[in-house]
Amino acid sequence: MNPAPVPPRAVFLDRDGTIIEDRHYLADPAGVALLPGAGEALGRLCAAGCGLFVVTNQSGIGRGYFREEDFLACQNRLEELLRPFGAAIAAVRHCPHEPSAGCACRKPGTGMWESLRAAHGLNPAECVMAGDKTEDLLFGLNAGFAASCLVLTGKGESRARELGWVLPEGRDAAECRLPERLPGMTAPGPERTRLFLLRNLDALVRLLTGGAECDASRGCSPSSPR
Numbered sequence: 001m002n003p004a005p006v007p008p009r010a011v012f013l014d015r016d017g018t019i020i021e022d023r024h025y026l027a028d029p030a031g032v033a034l035l036p037g038a039g040e041a042l043g044r045l046c047a048a049g050c051g052l053f054v055v056t057n058q059s060g061i062g063r064g065y066f067r068e069e070d071f072l073a074c075q076n077r078l079e080e081l082l083r084p085f086g087a088a089i090a091a092v093r094h095c096p097h098e099p100s101a102g103c104a105c106r107k108p109g110t111g112m113w114e115s116l117r118a119a120h121g122l123n124p125a126e127c128v129m130a131g132d133k134t135e136d137l138l139f140g141l142n143a144g145f146a147a148s149c150l151v152l153t154g155k156g157e158s159r160a161r162e163l164g165w166v167l168p169e170g171r172d173a174a175e176c177r178l179p180e181r182l183p184g185m186t187a188p189g190p191e192r193t194r195l196f197l198l199r200n201l202d203a204l205v206r207l208l209t210g211g212a213e214c215d216a217s218r219g220c221s222p223s224s225p226r
């Protein structure tokens with residue numbers, strides 16, 4: 001089950017709980033730790049020709065918990081940890097604002113997408129998003145990407161439960177539908193964007209490079225309300 005005939009040109013990734021361990025308001029580069037298999041997965045996406053873009057909400061900056069330079073130090077450490085796997089981040093965007101700021105860049109808003117689209121000449125139909133929160137899923141949907149994926153690492157288990165999404169027995173990937181219109185959803189509907197529940201980034205690689213065992217007919221269903 002490949003959402004595109006070829007691996008997408010760009011894969012957008014949340015950071016905390018998706019690539020690295022979610023250490024609430026991470027400010028110390030010594031605390032950056034790759035999730036198991038994340039380095040290998042991103043290396044394989046790079047080898048398949050995908051550009052990797054990190055989009056991350058960092059409200060700890062706006063709240064005064066840490067500084068821009070702390071965020072950048074953590075980003076440098078992340079890129080250092082990814083290098084041995086042959087994984088390089090093409091670009092990163094972060095939203096430094098508090099949720100109450102009403103900015104356009106905080107996911108599920110699409111400000112970070114618009115910035116990267118302009119800078120890299122990206123077409124949303126050639127992009128895929130993966131993250132561990134509903135905001136990440138809606139970011140890819142609002143941007144009109146080919147696919148948007150919720151991973152079960154980080155906060156993903158609890159978010160999947162809220163959506164009523166469950167992986168079928170023995171599967172690492174399943175195509176899903178939203179139970180209803182969700183707060184923060186600005187796209188008219190999910191017509192353009194296929195939604196997937198994935199066990200982890202390794203399952204994303206298999207989904208995007210054609211090796212995924214994903215059966216849409218046995219996909220998870222939007223059975224329970226949020």
Ligand SMILES: [Mg+2]
Pocket residue numbers: 014015016017018131132133154
């Ligand atoms: Mg996250």
